[in-house]
Amino acid sequence: MRRKTNPEAIAPYLKDASNCPPGAASEVVIPETVEELKAFLKENTQPVTVSGAGTGLTASRVPVEGIIVSMERFKKIGDVDEGTIFVEPAVTLEDLNVHLKGSGWFYPPNPTETLASIGGTLATNASGSRSYKFGVTRDYVQELDILLADGRSAHLRRGQTIDRPLELDDGTQLELPAVEYRSPQIKNAAGYFYRPGMDWIDLFVGSDGTLCLITGVRLKLRKAPFEFLSGILFMDSEEKCWNLVEAIRKESSEVIDPCSLEYFDRPSLIRLKKKFQNVPDKAEAALFFEQDVTNEEEFESSLEAWYEFLESQDVLLEDSWFAQGPKDIARFHDFRHQVPLILNEENSRMGRVKMGTDMAVDDDHFLEMMRFYRVELEESEIDYAMFGHIGDNHLHINLLPDKYQIDQARALYGRIVDQILEWGGTVSAEHGVGKLKKAYYHQMVGKETLDQLRTLKNRLDIRNLLGRGNLL
Numbered sequence: 001m002r003r004k005t006n007p008e009a010i011a012p013y014l015k016d017a018s019n020c021p022p023g024a025a026s027e028v029v030i031p032e033t034v035e036e037l038k039a040f041l042k043e044n045t046q047p048v049t050v051s052g053a054g055t056g057l058t059a060s061r062v063p064v065e066g067i068i069v070s071m072e073r074f075k076k077i078g079d080v081d082e083g084t085i086f087v088e089p090a091v092t093l094e095d096l097n098v099h100l101k102g103s104g105w106f107y108p109p110n111p112t113e114t115l116a117s118i119g120g121t122l123a124t125n126a127s128g129s130r131s132y133k134f135g136v137t138r139d140y141v142q143e144l145d146i147l148l149a150d151g152r153s154a155h156l157r158r159g160q161t162i163d164r165p166l167e168l169d170d171g172t173q174l175e176l177p178a179v180e181y182r183s184p185q186i187k188n189a190a191g192y193f194y195r196p197g198m199d200w201i202d203l204f205v206g207s208d209g210t211l212c213l214i215t216g217v218r219l220k221l222r223k224a225p226f227e228f229l230s231g232i233l234f235m236d237s238e239e240k241c242w243n244l245v246e247a248i249r250k251e252s253s254e255v256i257d258p259c260s261l262e263y264f265d266r267p268s269l270i271r272l273k274k275k276f277q278n279v280p281d282k283a284e285a286a287l288f289f290e291q292d293v294t295n296e297e298e299f300e301s302s303l304e305a306w307y308e309f310l311e312s313q314d315v316l317l318e319d320s321w322f323a324q325g326p327k328d329i330a331r332f333h334d335f336r337h338q339v340p341l342i343l344n345e346e347n348s349r350m351g352r353v354k355m356g357t358d359m360a361v362d363d364d365h366f367l368e369m370m371r372f373y374r375v376e377l378e379e380s381e382i383d384y385a386m387f388g389h390i391g392d393n394h395l396h397i398n399l400l401p402d403k404y405q406i407d408q409a410r411a412l413y414g415r416i417v418d419q420i421l422e423w424g425g426t427v428s429a430e431h432g433v434g435k436l437k438k439a440y441y442h443q444m445v446g447k448e449t450l451d452q453l454r455t456l457k458n459r460l461d462i463r464n465l466l467g468r469g470n471l472l
């Protein structure tokens with residue numbers, strides 16, 4: 001086991017991609033094997049922050065005190081076995097995608113940041129553009145290997161429900177306390193997942209580094225599609241784009257059945273135009289769609305169906321882009337991925353604070369939410385860009401205040417939270433809560449639930465060592 005104590009060696013582990021100030025830790029511990037990590041945890045008395053790849057956006061791997069356990073040596077990937085694959089936590093999404101290339105299988109959850117580690121994506125229950133159809137990380141976890149903070153381990157399988165105690169390797173059993181909270185029935189990554197009769201796996205996935213250390217996972221895969229049919233559709237008004245999303249949902253059939261629906265507003269397109277010059281000047285909004293098809297015949301019929309459908313919609317068809325092959329598909333994904341990258345780069349260059357929303361509501365509140373966003377953003381005079389998973393009613397608004405507008409931006413953020421919660425929505429649909437969204441999460445679940453969740457956490461991490469400062 002390697003141990004780093006030199007401040008220069010520790011520094012890269014004290015931050016993530018959230019732009020929040022660096023944290024503090026006395027040491028980074030880098031175990032090579034599960035046995036080694038287990039033995040270490042049994043003796044350890046210090047607070048532990050688990051480190052993945054550091055691409056998180058909520059400061060959840062940024063330590064407030066104690067030591068860091070970096071999982072970076074756990075990089076093994078197994079062979080595909082009956083549509084599943086065993087993966088260690090430091091394997092990145094990119095590693096996994098490369099490993100699966102040509103195997104006939106694919107792993108659908110695709111947070112746009114492919115440098116994220118599998119362990120980090122499990123801890124945050126990450127999702128991405130294709131989650132619109134294929135679901136979130138939790139849906140793809142078949143088996144899970146965990147260590148509790150005190151070094152006890154468990155191997156969890158689907159079907160092991162919380163109605164029965166958690167069986168640990170040393171023969172002890174753990175029961176969950178009564179929890180009245182129920183996770184909302186929308187895309188949600190805020191706090192512990194809780195539903196009566198759920199599997200134990202579902203509790204640990206999305207636990208934001210606070211309940212366990214993930215040491216291995218068996219992931220479910222899907223048969224790789226023959227191809228993705230995809231396009232970027234431009235519109236001369238935002239409202240037309242929102243209506244198109246509604247129309248696609250209504251139309252939903254075997255031939256119009258997208259797996260991704262991603263939104264770009266005018267401020268996002270203006271920024272993208274610097275890298276992608278053929279973004280049409282008159283475009284006020286754009287929609288990236290993608291649909292998986294199983295063979296060439298289906299590709300042709302779906303393409304025809306999309307053209308026919310789009311002709312009846314208010315789309316700038318002549319100016320829109322349709323992928324002609326894998327290179328275009330990769331380019332469209334890059335187009336989408338570039339938005340947060342450009343904004344992050346702009347923020348660092350200008351020394352600006354980023355306030356990014358990650359909220360979602362149900363389908364019934366979609367149009368109301370979009371209109372509310374527009375009114376609030378236009379009235380605020382703060383620079384912003386809005387983009388993301390519109391199919392899931394899940395947009396990222398990046399508020400980009402100058403140094404005199406920070407309080408105003410905080411107040412706006414607060415008003416958006418209040419409204420989203422009034423509609424029964426969530427304050428985090430994919431990035432998790434970490435440290436940055438804690439106050440909003442507390443508002444979302446309320447004091448009574450928080451007390452119950454603290455009792456739950458205490459049952460699994462008696463000395464409250466894991467993920468200090470996150471979530472609770």
Ligand SMILES: Cc1cc2nc3c(=O)[nH]c(=O)nc-3n(C[C@H](O)[C@H](O)[C@H](O)COP(=O)(O)OP(=O)(O)OC[C@H]3O[C@@H](n4cnc5c(N)ncnc54)[C@H](O)[C@@H]3O)c2cc1C
Pocket residue numbers: 016017049050051052053054055056057060061071089110111112113115116117118119120121122123124125126127128129208209210212213214215340341430431467470
């Ligand atoms: C440009 C950009 C775009 C992004 N787009 C998306 C997106 O579309 N969808 C999305 O969901 N996210 C997105 N993210 C956020 C980020 O990629 C995800 O949150 C990702 O899941 C974090 O993984 P990581 O390995 O970097 O985790 P880290 O940042 O290292 O850690 C995140 C949390 O996971 C915990 N953790 C890490 N490994 C383990 C482990 N083995 N056991 C227990 N806990 C562990 C940490 O303690 C911490 O609490 C984006 C980020 C960037 C920078």
